[in-house]
Amino acid sequence: MPDPAKTILHAIGLQKRxxxxxxxxxxxxxxxxxxxxxxxxxxxxxxSTFFALLAGIQPPDAGRIELEGEDIxxxxxxxxxxxxLGLTFQTxxxxxxxxxxxxxxxxxxxxxxxAPFRAALTAFGLDRGLDxxxxxLAHHERQWLEICMALRGRPxxxxxDEPTAGMSPVExxxxxxxxxxxxxxxxSIIVVxxxxxxxxxxxxxxxxxxxxxxxAEGTMAEITAREDVRAIYLGKVREETA
Amino acid sequence: xPQKRRPNPLRAAFTGPHDIGRTPPGWALMGLILLGFxxxxxxxxxxxxxxxxxxxxxxxxxxxxxxxxxxxxxLSFGQVAFFAVAGYVYGVVAGNMTADPTLGSILGILAxxxxxxxxxxxxxxxxxxxxxxxxxxxxxxLVLALLLSTFLGLTAGSAWKVGDVxxxxxxxxxxxxxxxxxxxxxxxxxxxLTVATVVLCFIGLRIRVNSHRGQVxxxxxxxxxxxxxxxxxxRLEQLVAFVIAAVLSGISGLLYVTWGNYITPSVTSLAQASxxxxxxxxxxxxxxxxxxxxxxxxxxxxxxxxxxxxQYALIITGVLLVAVMLFAPEGLIPRLIELGxxxxxxxxxx
Amino acid sequence: MAEIVSLLYQFGTNAAFLLLAxxxxxxxxxxxxxxxxxxxxxMMLGAYAASAAVHRGLPFPLAVLLSAVAVGVxxxxxxxxxxxxFYGRELGxxxxxxxxxxxxxxGTLIAxxxxxxxxxxxxxxxxxxxxxxxxxxxxxxxxxxxxLAGLGWLYKATEFGLQARATMQNAAMARALGIRVxxxxxxxxxxxxxxxxxxxxxxxxxxxxxxxxxxxFVAPAFIxxxxxxxxxxxxxxxxxxxxxxLVETPVSFLMGSFWGSIALLxxxxxxIRILPNGVxxxxxxxxxxxxxx
Ligand SMILES: Nc1ncnc2c1ncn2[C@@H]1O[C@H](COP(=O)(O)OP(=O)(O)O)[C@@H](O)[C@H]1O
Ligand SMILES: [Mg+2]
Numbered sequence: 001m002p003d004p005a006k007t008i009l010h011a012i013g014l015q016k017r018x019x020x021x022x023x024x025x026x027x028x029x030x031x032x033x034x035x036x037x038x039x040x041x042x043x044x045x046x047x048s049t050f051f052a053l054l055a056g057i058q059p060p061d062a063g064r065i066e067l068e069g070e071d072i073x074x075x076x077x078x079x080x081x082x083x084x085l086g087l088t089f090q091t092x093x094x095x096x097x098x099x100x101x102x103x104x105x106x107x108x109x110x111x112x113x114x115a116p117f118r119a120a121l122t123a124f125g126l127d128r129g130l131d132x133x134x135x136x137l138a139h140h141e142r143q144w145l146e147i148c149m150a151l152r153g154r155p156x157x158x159x160x161d162e163p164t165a166g167m168s169p170v171e172x173x174x175x176x177x178x179x180x181x182x183x184x185x186x187x188s189i190i191v192v193x194x195x196x197x198x199x200x201x202x203x204x205x206x207x208x209x210x211x212x213x214x215x216a217e218g219t220m221a222e223i224t225a226r227e228d229v230r231a232i233y234l235g236k237v238r239e240e241t242a
Numbered sequence: 243x244p245q246k247r248r249p250n251p252l253r254a255a256f257t258g259p260h261d262i263g264r265t266p267p268g269w270a271l272m273g274l275i276l277l278g279f280x281x282x283x284x285x286x287x288x289x290x291x292x293x294x295x296x297x298x299x300x301x302x303x304x305x306x307x308x309x310x311x312x313x314x315x316x317l318s319f320g321q322v323a324f325f326a327v328a329g330y331v332y333g334v335v336a337g338n339m340t341a342d343p344t345l346g347s348i349l350g351i352l353a354x355x356x357x358x359x360x361x362x363x364x365x366x367x368x369x370x371x372x373x374x375x376x377x378x379x380x381x382x383x384l385v386l387a388l389l390l391s392t393f394l395g396l397t398a399g400s401a402w403k404v405g406d407v408x409x410x411x412x413x414x415x416x417x418x419x420x421x422x423x424x425x426x427x428x429x430x431x432x433x434x435l436t437v438a439t440v441v442l443c444f445i446g447l448r449i450r451v452n453s454h455r456g457q458v459x460x461x462x463x464x465x466x467x468x469x470x471x472x473x474x475x476x477r478l479e480q481l482v483a484f485v486i487a488a489v490l491s492g493i494s495g496l497l498y499v500t501w502g503n504y505i506t507p508s509v510t511s512l513a514q515a516s517x518x519x520x521x522x523x524x525x526x527x528x529x530x531x532x533x534x535x536x537x538x539x540x541x542x543x544x545x546x547x548x549x550x551x552x553q554y555a556l557i558i559t560g561v562l563l564v565a566v567m568l569f570a571p572e573g574l575i576p577r578l579i580e581l582g583x584x585x586x587x588x589x590x591x592x
Numbered sequence: 593m594a595e596i597v598s599l600l601y602q603f604g605t606n607a608a609f610l611l612l613a614x615x616x617x618x619x620x621x622x623x624x625x626x627x628x629x630x631x632x633x634x635m636m637l638g639a640y641a642a643s644a645a646v647h648r649g650l651p652f653p654l655a656v657l658l659s660a661v662a663v664g665v666x667x668x669x670x671x672x673x674x675x676x677x678f679y680g681r682e683l684g685x686x687x688x689x690x691x692x693x694x695x696x697x698x699g700t701l702i703a704x705x706x707x708x709x710x711x712x713x714x715x716x717x718x719x720x721x722x723x724x725x726x727x728x729x730x731x732x733x734x735x736x737x738x739x740l741a742g743l744g745w746l747y748k749a750t751e752f753g754l755q756a757r758a759t760m761q762n763a764a765m766a767r768a769l770g771i772r773v774x775x776x777x778x779x780x781x782x783x784x785x786x787x788x789x790x791x792x793x794x795x796x797x798x799x800x801x802x803x804x805x806x807x808x809f810v811a812p813a814f815i816x817x818x819x820x821x822x823x824x825x826x827x828x829x830x831x832x833x834x835x836x837x838l839v840e841t842p843v844s845f846l847m848g849s850f851w852g853s854i855a856l857l858x859x860x861x862x863x864i865r866i867l868p869n870g871v872x873x874x875x876x877x878x879x880x881x882x883x884x885x
Contacts, residue, residue, distance in 0.1 A: 055471060081473035093468045095461055102259070106461045107472045110454050153473055317683045319690070368861040374818075377627050377682045378864065381814045382857075388811050389853055396850055512807050516690055523687055553702055560694030567688040568677060 007066075008033040008188050009157050014053050014063035016046075016212070023049035024060070025213040031157065031190060036183040038199045039192045041209035042232060047192040048090055050209065051159050055087050056080050068156065082109075086155025088146045090162050090192075094134050100145060101130040107149035116182050117151040123178045124148065140171040147175075151182070158182070158189045164198055176202045208232075251449045258452025260313070260460065262579060263531045272531070279437050288429035292501070295436040297541040299497035302443040304521045304537040305530055306490030312527030313451055314483045315376070315463030320383030321491045321518045323390045326510040327361055328354035328492030329499040330394070330409070333417035337407035343421040351420075355492045362488030363481070370480040387515045394507035414506030417499045427500065436497055440534070443490060447530050450486075459483055491518075513556060517544075520563045526573025536575060594721025601725050602845065606852075607837035608733045611829060612795060613809045614816035615739060616787035621817055622825035623760050623780045626675065626685045630693035631813060632806025634785055636700065638663045638792025639801045643708045652714055652797075659793035660786045667785020671778050679777065693806070701803035708801040732794060739787070744826055756780060811853055812836075815860045821867070835859075 009031040016024035023046045031037055041047050052058040054065060056077040065073045072080050081087070095103050104121075121127045124144040134142060143163055150158055160179075164172040176198055183189050193199050199206060199220065206223045208216040210232050216223055223229055257264050263272055279298075283291045303321055311317045332354035339346030365386060369379055396402075398411025409415055420427040420435070427435050450456050462469040462476050470476045499505045508514065525536030540559070547555035570577040617631045628634070638659040645655035670692065678685035715727035747753035758766040759776045767773045799805060816836060820828030839859045844852030 057467070057471075076470075076475070077467075078470045078473050078475050081471055087471055089468070093465055095464045095468070097464055098460070099259075102457060105454065106457050106469070109473050149472065311683075315683075317686065319686075365861070368865050372864045374864050377621075377625075377686060378818050380683070380686055381627065381818055382860065385811045385814055385857055385860075388807070389850075389857055392850055392853065512804075512810065513694070516694055519687060519690065553698070556694050556698040557702070560691045560698065563691035564674065564688055564695070567684060567691065568674065571681075571684060 003033050004035075006033045007031065008035075008068055009054070009190075010066040011050075011054065012064045012066070014050070014065070015061040016049055016053055016058060017061055022046075022212040024053060024063075025211065027053075027063070027209075027212075027214055029207065029214065031188055033188055034183070034186050035204060036179065036189045036202065037191070037205050037207060038203035039190060039207045039209060040194070040199060041215070045209040046212040047209055048161055049212070051087065051161050051190075051192065054080075054159060055085060081153060081155075084154075084156035085159065086150035086153055086157070087159040088143075088150050088161060088163060090165070092139075092142045092146055094142050094146050094149065096134050099131050099133050100126065100137075103134060103145060103149055104130070104152050107152040109153060111154065114151065114154045116185055116187055117148060117154075119185070120144075120151050120178055120182060121148050123181065124174075140167045143167065144175070147178075156188060158187060160189065160191045162192050162194060164193065164195055169197070172198050173201070251453060252445075254452040255445055255448035258448070260451040260456060260528075261448060261531050262529050262576070268531075275535075276441065283430050283433060291430055291433040292428075293545070295433040295497075296501060297538050297545065298436045298440050299501060300494050300518070300521070300541055301440045301534050301537050302497075303491040303494035303518055304525075304533050305443055305447050306487030307518045307522045308525075308527055308530055308533040309447055309451065309459075309490075310483050310487040311522060312529070312533070313456065313463065314459045314480065316480055316483065317376070317380040317519075318383040318484070318487065319380040319515055319519060320385075320387035321487065322510045322515045323383070323387040324358040324362060324488040324491035325495035325498070326387075326390060326394065326505070326507075328358040328495035329417070329505045329509065330415065331357040332496050332499055333415050333505060334404045334407050334409075336418050337416070338405040340406075340418060343418065344423055346418065347420045347422065351496060354496050355489050358492030358495070359485050359489045362485045366481045366484040366488075370477045370484065373477065384512075384515060387510045388512060391507045391510040394510070410506075412507060414504055417503050417505060419503060420500045432501060436501075439493060439497065443493065444530060444534055451530065455479075455482075516563075517559075520559050524562055524566045524574055526576040529573070529576060532573055532575035536573075594723050597720050598723045598725075599841065599845075601723075601729070603837050603841045604733045605729045606840050606844070607833045608729065608736045609795070610812050610816045610833040610836055610840075611736045611740075612732065612791040613813040614820070614833065615743075615791060615829060616784040616789075617813055617817050618820055618825055618829050619743070619787060620781055620784035622828065623756055624679070624777055625682055626678070626781075627682065627689070627817075628675075628781075628784065628788075629686055629689040630670075630696060631689075631788055632809045633693045633696035633700075634663050634667065634788035634806075635792030635795070635809055636697065636801075636803065636806040637666065638789030639796035639799075639805060640700065640704065640708055641789065642793035642796050643711055643801050646711050647709050652711070656790060656793040660790035663789025663792070664782045664786030667788075668778060668782040670785075671781040675781060676774070676777065697803050697806060704803070706802060710801060711797040713797040728797065735794065739790075740826055740830065747825070752776075752779065812856065815856045818860050819863050835863075 007030045009029075011027055011029040014024045014027040014029075016022075027050060029050075039047055039050065049058065053060050056072075056075060060073070063073070064071060067080065067083055067085065070083070072083060075083070095106065098106070124141070124147075126141065126145060126148060134145065137145065143165075147160065147163060150160075164175050167175065172195060179189060179191065179202060191202065193202075203220055206218065206220050207214060208223060208229055215232065216226055216229050256269060262268060282294065286294070303325055307318060307321050332350040335353045336343070336346040336350035339349065365383075369382060394409065395412050397409035398413065400408070402409040402411070407415065420432075425431070451459070458469065458474055458479055461472070462474070462479055466476050495509075498509070521537040521540050522533050524540065525534075526532035544555050544559060547558065566574060613635070616634065617628060620626055620628050641659035641662050642652075642655045645658050646652055650658070674688060674692065675685065678688055713726065713728050715731060717724045717726055718730070719725075747757060755766070755771045756776050758769065758771055759773050763773050766776075799808070816829075816832050819836060820832035836856055836859060839855050840852045843855040
């Protein structure tokens with residue numbers, strides 16, 4: 001069972017520049033085991049870059065990443081995945097030329113099916129019609145399939161980049177339900193999200209990124225109470241709240 | 243649920259999703275073709291059977307390129323380099339062991355395939371571990387083939403004698419036949435050896451592409467980054483496919499040199515280097531079955547054309563390649579099947 | 593002293609050869625992400641055109657210009673008929689241009705036979721100490737500088753250059769801004785072809801003119817392109833041809849030209865292992881590093 005005193009994923013002083021843009025600025029971030037964290041921030045805040053650094057898609061200019069106490073900063077993306085990172089992309093990247101089954105088999109690396117994967121597959125209603133091509137799925141089903149693919153590889157930390165983008169409110173709620181169910185089973189999850197209703201329903205803790213740096217961190221109530229956060233993120237100008 | 247683990251690989255080879263011919267009509271066609279080839283010598287002279295063996299012997303090389311390019315998305319223009327290396331190394335080893343031809347043949351085969359695989363391993367390491375852009379792989383493999391051809395052309399004279407065997411520069415090198423005990427693989431025996439090799443390579447690759455590793459190869463053709471983030475070492479998967487394809491080229495090279503007892507540097511020239519690409523592109527690169535059939539037919543065509551002294555052979559194959567790339571980029575056989583299906587559906591509808 | 597001049601001359605000759613062999617290819621690759629595998633055959637056509645013109649009494653410089661124009665026009669026709677169907681499919685483009693190269697070389701053999709009248713090497717020789725140098729190669733080195741400067745001017749200072757660079761960075765965005773991307777591609781392919789024709793004509797006096805002469809350019813031209821990378825056309829061309837010549841010159845000098853070619857291939861393999869995007873990425877890298885520090 002998860003040990004809430006244990007930090008499962010730890011980023012220390014992460015830096016990343018693209019030319020003149022600072023996409024990650026001294027990011028210190030700790031996820032405890034069994035936590036469900038939401039990362040929010042306006043477009044271009046550096047959320048996807050943060051995930052790219054965690055997954056090793058981009059090398060950081062400086063800083064360190066630890067997974068379960070082990071330094072993974074120098075590891076290649078596939079090695080990090082084998083050590084327990086599971087990840088989905090902001091734009092859906094399932095294999096379109098393949099069936100659902102082939103997508104999931106590829107994601108499984110030949111291992112046994114983990115229980116959370118089966119639970120999610122059933123909860124999303126994807127366990128039937130596995131021999132359909134991905135192109136037969138609706139947009140939100142492809143998003144769900146990609147989550148299932150990440151789960152199929154037995155991750156200890158799941159990183160989801162805007163999983164509900166383009167979903168209807170009902171589909172978004174269902175996504176939130178399944179993620180919370182997975183989390184209550186002990187899985188540690190980080191979700192990048194825009195949808196405030198989703199974040200409110202889902203997150204235990206929220207991290208706000210702004211211009212590449214961590215701007216605020218706390219519970220949803222604490223975050224929404226902060227005026228500066230509202231100013232940069234919630235789009236509310238000071239005058240309005242005053 | 244998805245996970246009944248795949249039953250037996252041989253079954254998967256004939257029912258798996260990654261090639262045409264996975265249903266009873268397809269099996270019937272394969273069976274008929276195989277039967278035809280098995281019975282052919284009964285009606286043909288040893289000379290004709292030897293010619294047909296020649297049309298068949300390039301199939302392993304073509305199948306290897308199909309695996310690499312059609313399934314893995316990695317294009318190589320230099321498969322003939324591995325063909326040549328295996329042929330030359332076999333010639334040197336077997337040619338130095340004429341006192342014990344059986345051992346010479348066996349060691350020659352092992353050394354030839356080993357050399358082709360080793361060259362691919364070293365060359366492929368630099369290319370794939372550098373994660374170069376997709377267009378660099380065909381360019382560098384082509385350069386490899388051309389430089390190999392130039393090098394082999396320079397090996398005239400006694401300085402280039404390995405033991406008893408002279409490499410011979412542009413004059414080429416004489417090579418002993420395959421021999422086990424007193425049995426020499428010639429004529430009908432060579433024909434059956436070639437048929438058996440082709441069948442084994444085909445089935446082996448069908449098993450491979452319908453296995454988990456084959457699935458991964460297709461995944462990395464579709465999206466390498468996605469595949470890496472499912473926990474696969476993309477560089478290693480690509481390198482392994484490259485080495486397999488090289489060894490298959492080597493098999494064709496061995497068949498070639500033991501067929502004609504002769505090899506020259508021209509086997510790795512620019513014109514020769516283009517041929518595997520043509521067979522695979524015209525046949526239908528992501529279908530092993532289509533590639534196998536078209537490789538046989540095109541080899542027969544060019545052989546007939548060029549032995550009639552026709553200098554248009556290269557032009558015809560060039561035009562065929564351009565036309566297929568323009569009008570049926572997925573390949574002739576997949577296009578024909580699709581047209582056939584459409585026609586059937588039309589008939590059903592009316 | 594004379595030895596140093598001689599080595600410099602060798603270095604310059606090799607660099608000029610690599611640059612001339614690769615320039616048309618680099619222009620097309622850098623702008624369009626298309627590799628023209630018929631590049632060697634385009635050079636061959638340039639040599640044929642120049643030989644035909646010279647032997648009909650045209651002065652050599654005029655023959656060279658005429659060849660460049662002729663091959664450029666030929667390139668544009670081919671782009672319209674075939675190549676434009678392969679934008680965005682780089683491997684398909686490689687394969688189809690290879691088919692074209694087979695047709696061109698074999699077609700030339702059938703149409704004009706195995707030999708074409710050679711062109712006498714223009715100019716004389718300069719002597720420094722015991723060494724003598726061909727003034728024609730010195731002229732070719734100067735031509736390389738002129739060509740590079742001309743390309744630089746074309747891309748930096750003209751309307752077409754601006755449109756071409758916009759297209760190169762983001763074709764979809766350029767299209768949205770009203771740039772006729774198709775036309776930019778067509779002209780670029782024509783320009784690359786014309787450069788191939790020009791190089792073929794210029795190198796014609798230094799070699800024998802034959803249907804399969806294009807093959808001798810394949811290895812050096814493609815290695816230069818691989819080492820140069822696609823990120824910056826002119827920077828990549830200069831960096832790669834001089835770097836490769838730096839390796840090739842001593843190796844060829846000590847061990848012969850075949851080993852010089854091998855040295856080129858090995859250098860390319862080692863370099864891509866270190867710089868997968870070619871030497872032209874060095875500049876970009878330094879720029880980002882500078883921004884960080
Ligand atoms: N590969 C890249 N090259 C250059 N700039 C990039 C790259 N990736 C992201 N950026 C820039 O970094 C900043 C952060 O981007 P991103 O992480 O995608 O933000 P978010 O996901 O929060 O919207 C943006 O200004 C973006 O333009
Ligand atoms: Mg993002």
